[in-house]
Amino acid sequence: MSCRMCAIRDRHVEHRERSEETMTDGQIEKWADPAMWLAEAQEERHPTVTLLGMTDQPLRVLAAAAELYQGRVVRDVGDVSQETAKRWFADMTRTKLAAPLEFIDLHFLLEGVTRAFTHQLVRQRTAVYVQESLRFAVVEDMPVGEPPSVAGLKDDDPLKVVWTDTAETIRVAYNQLIASGMPAEDARGLLPTNTLTRVHYKTNLRNLADHAGNRLCTQAQYEWRQVWARMIQAIRDRPREQEWWSDAWQYDAIAELFKPACYQIGRCAFKGTADRYCSIRSRVDEHEAHGTPSSQWEDIQAWEWLADPTAARPKNGPDQSSQSAPTTQPGRHNDS
Numbered sequence: 547m548s549c550r551m552c553a554i555r556d557r558h559v560e561h562r563e564r565s566e567e568t569m570t571d572g573q574i575e576k577w578a579d580p581a582m583w584l585a586e587a588q589e590e591r592h593p594t595v596t597l598l599g600m601t602d603q604p605l606r607v608l609a610a611a612a613e614l615y616q617g618r619v620v621r622d623v624g625d626v627s628q629e630t631a632k633r634w635f636a637d638m639t640r641t642k643l644a645a646p647l648e649f650i651d652l653h654f655l656l657e658g659v660t661r662a663f664t665h666q667l668v669r670q671r672t673a674v675y676v677q678e679s680l681r682f683a684v685v686e687d688m689p690v691g692e693p694p695s696v697a698g699l700k701d702d703d704p705l706k707v708v709w710t711d712t713a714e715t716i717r718v719a720y721n722q723l724i725a726s727g728m729p730a731e732d733a734r735g736l737l738p739t740n741t742l743t744r745v746h747y748k749t750n751l752r753n754l755a756d757h758a759g760n761r762l763c764t765q766a767q768y769e770w771r772q773v774w775a776r777m778i779q780a781i782r783d784r785p786r787e788q789e790w791w792s793d794a795w796q797y798d799a800i801a802e803l804f805k806p807a808c809y810q811i812g813r814c815a816f817k818g819t820a821d822r823y824c825s826i827r828s829r830v831d832e833h834e835a836h837g838t839p840s841s842q843w844e845d846i847q848a849w850e851w852l853a854d855p856t857a858a859r860p861k862n863g864p865d866q867s868s869q870s871a872p873t874t875q876p877g878r879h880n881d882s
């Protein structure tokens with residue numbers, strides 16, 4: 547068992563003991579609803595990702611299915627060569643017949659993500675989710691995630707002070723309401739949108755890649771890109787954590803699949819009247835005009851779309867937004 551797994555297990559044991567203590571010392575009686583449980587505390591104040599499950603030998607499984615297109619029957623995925631697996635995987639980006647990607651399942655546990663994020667996440671209908679309930683689970687140390695415009699500030703910056711003090715006032719009020727016998731499902735109404743939560747997210751590779759196209763894009767809120775970077779890393783880490791050294795090529799190849807939509811289709815997919823500015827759009831447009839495939843977009847750096855929280859805001863203020871956005875902006879998508 548890796549040290550990381552040991553730490554997770556120890557946290558679980560500690561949490562269970564703490565819950566049992568709470569149950570036996572009578573504190574539970576102060577809760578209004580017997581269907582209320584103490585949620586495991588969240589130590590991290592930023593997104594963390596655990597890849598709980600993924601189809602083993604993913605590219606060989608994909609190729610085993612794809613081989614049947616050409617009449618070849620695979621009855622043992624171990625019979626698929628590395629070359630065949632790589633060839634079929636590369637093919638998936640060239641054809642609309644990408645069903646073999648659906649033979650690879652992935653199950654992530656996302657923690658330390660905001661309720662704003664999970665509200666957007668569950669709009670995607672191509673996955674199944676289970677989220678930590680705020681009706682039944684009482685989170686004593688109600689954690690609130692800081693957005694990029696607060697996270698980088700000094701502790702005594704007035705904006706940060708307002709943010710932190712307000713979050714603390716709400717946390718104290720929530721605990722007081724619960725302690726006074728209010729059901730959690732009522733008390734949660736006070737909580738901020740950035741209350742941190744946990745969610746299981748299970749989907750398949752075809753849908754995950756499609757989802758990445760939308761949410762690795764500068765149009766999506768920055769938290770998405772923080773989560774995606776960790777999901778991609780979790781996929782890369784899987785063979786290393788399991789000590790499947792000779793399989794690492796499969797996971798590294800899959801990790802390369804996740805790019806913004808423009809990389810996937812060779813043009814910007816967000817040019818509607820409600821779409822926002824994008825710091826790389828004008829260069830994508832030029833590449834589209836010249837027919838340059840995204841594998842050759844050397845003037846666009848990954849950090850520009852992945853690591854810049856301001857990439858969907860014009861650098862010179864709102865007047866510049868028409869440079870890259872297609873029209874004036876009657877209603878810009880902000881996600882809900």
Ligand SMILES: Cc1cc2nc3c(=O)[nH]c(=O)nc-3n(C[C@H](O)[C@H](O)[C@H](O)COP(=O)(O)OP(=O)(O)OC[C@H]3O[C@@H](n4cnc5c(N)ncnc54)[C@H](O)[C@@H]3O)c2cc1C
Nearest residue numbers: 669670671672673760761763765766767878879880881882
């Ligand atoms: C940058 C960004 C900004 C956004 N802003 C907003 C916003 O301001 N307000 C808001 O409400 N939402 C917003 N959304 C959410 C968005 O409108 C979609 O609901 C969400 O992204 C799911 O996308 P989807 O339709 O591609 O996927 P899904 O709904 O998961 O569907 C996946 C695919 O399955 C097919 N499909 C699924 N169900 C059906 C069906 N019933 N009929 C036909 N085809 C179906 C479609 O081909 C679709 O492409 C935003 C999303 C993004 C990425």
